[in-house]
Amino acid sequence: MKKVKVAINGYGVIGKRAADAVTLQDDMELIGVCDIITDWRIKIAVKNGYPVFAFNDEFRKQMENAEIQVQGNLSDLITKADIIVDCTPKNIAAKNIEKYKESNLKFIVQGGEKHETTGHSFSAENNYGTAIGLQSTRVVSCNTTSIVRTLTALKKAGLLKKARGTLLRRATDPWESHLNGIMNTMVPEKDIPSHQGPDAQTVDPDFDVITAAVKVPETLSHLHYWNVELTRQVSKEEVLEAFRSSTRIALIDYSAGLSANNAIKELMLALNRPYGDMYEVALWQDMLKVEGDELFYAYVVDNQAIVIPETIDAIRALTGIEENPQNSIVKTNKSLGIKQKFYD
Template sequence: MNITKKVRVAVNGYGVIGKRVADAVVLQPDMALAGVCDVSADWRPRMALAKGFALFGATADHAAAMRAVDLAVSGTLDDLLAQADVVVDCTPKRIAAANVEAYRKRGIRFILQGGEKHSVTGHSFVAEASFASAIGRDSTRVVSCNTTSIVRTLNALKRASLLARARGTLLRRATDPWESHLGGIMNTLVPEPAIPSHQGPDAQSVDPDLDVVTMAVKVPETLAHLHYWSVQMTRAATKAEVLDAFRASSRIALIRMDDGLDALNAVKEMMADLGRPHDNLYEVALWEDMLTVQGDELFYAYMVDNQAIVIPETIDAIRALTGLATEAFATMALTDAALGIGALARW
């Protein structure tokens, strides 16, 4: 891997995902953060400046509003793009799709997040499944947190020749913790109105061969998502075989209830104790002592941190588009080392 010249990365949108992407970029040996862009003039862009990041306003009006409250602004989004090789768009759903025309007009490579449709880029990304087809492209879409977890786990079984078909139920957190005072749900459950829910077809946008159906319901909590899966395997297998298949992925962490990691909050607390920024859980945290095998049927559950799981995938997508890496294993190893992925396996 050539790291003599660093790729300059712009981050458009400094919210839940954007701030984590920016933090991850500066840890990579082959990347440099050109700057971050946003529309707000409150405490959030101040955090970017406190970290030494160059700050840009989305438009001249946004930049002026930031300067009016004494934020040191380096220019507009156009100015930031002129200094970058690739842009990671972390703006809210549907806004990113509207930005695509500007990116294409400038000829800059771009990465969207899972809130946008597959058709916007024509490519959907999870490193272990679709890295090779992303190499040298002008754009890709890092799929959503839940879809990322689905592709990671099912592809682990697929690589071990154990996957026939999978059916999953998703308990989805209602909103992000920092804005739970603005919305979300209380004292109720909200089923997603269609079966399959959108995550199954989205996983097939990454790997069309997956036989997967998902159902989802919103629940009144904000810590993380919880998945339950029933898998028909290609043959009868042992629990040890299945666990070995999952262990083969560095981004699936096997955890145990009998270690006291018996609830979402306990796992998040462990992330804090490990010193992870923002308590990030980059891995799929899968309970190995709950996992059950009955002949050729497999049952398991895992936790998904929707604020963190897509961060390593985004870093790998940058390397794919810009040619910094040509093999999924190489970029994943570099990303994992920089972000401390693998600490759960060593614990």
């Protein structure tokens, strides 16, 4: 089997996870990671045996002065790759894509970039097929990924009419919590809808969805509360069956001791997940409530991990090595250990 040669630009929170995930695929080869840093983070890439590239000559010199073995610059990495996943900080990728386009290289950007950067936004269970053969796509953000997953499950079951959600957003990534973030306060996003609702519509314009968001002083995960108007009156079990149709939604129980996001994080560590990551949407089934044609539910989102399986599927879609969405999803789920039940 010919393997797709994958490059990663940006070896940070998402990039290191994407790199690790690529190495688990039998149809992909990680040919290098690119960054500008010289600290412990890029040294982990070296320890893992990943070929390291610098963004340009200036940063290459800094890396070599820090005794980091460098294989070349970004331009060299581009010539070796079939596709590049840009995991650089928000708004940086938009400046890099001209390099990718000049080399006729397929590329993926992350949800911090605008939809217009690629003209296509991706979520595997919703629109995998529309990405096949494109030059580029954008894997939507962590919160948007969770929104699209859950609403797609309801839509496919013929239950979704409109959705209204409130997002409690973590303040910063855990490793940066000593540098920035908030303490002893909450910061509402001033615009309603917050950007996640319109972002979900870039994947599926049929969604009637409005979101509001509040930044809260914690770093473990995001928490969503949703009120959905259904197309008809249904039972709770019918709603749960709709959510079970998604292989990337895990139903959990408040009554099983999973009553807070720190408990869910501890569960991921107990399962020996890399970095304690959770790729699934963890949705409380015993909290879920149906009143007539109204549905109320809540779930937790791991913003460092949820986009990783989507990124792997996006690689397959753009390169065309797997045209069947379900085949790709199954393969990705198996490689990452994605489950619908965590402890049964």
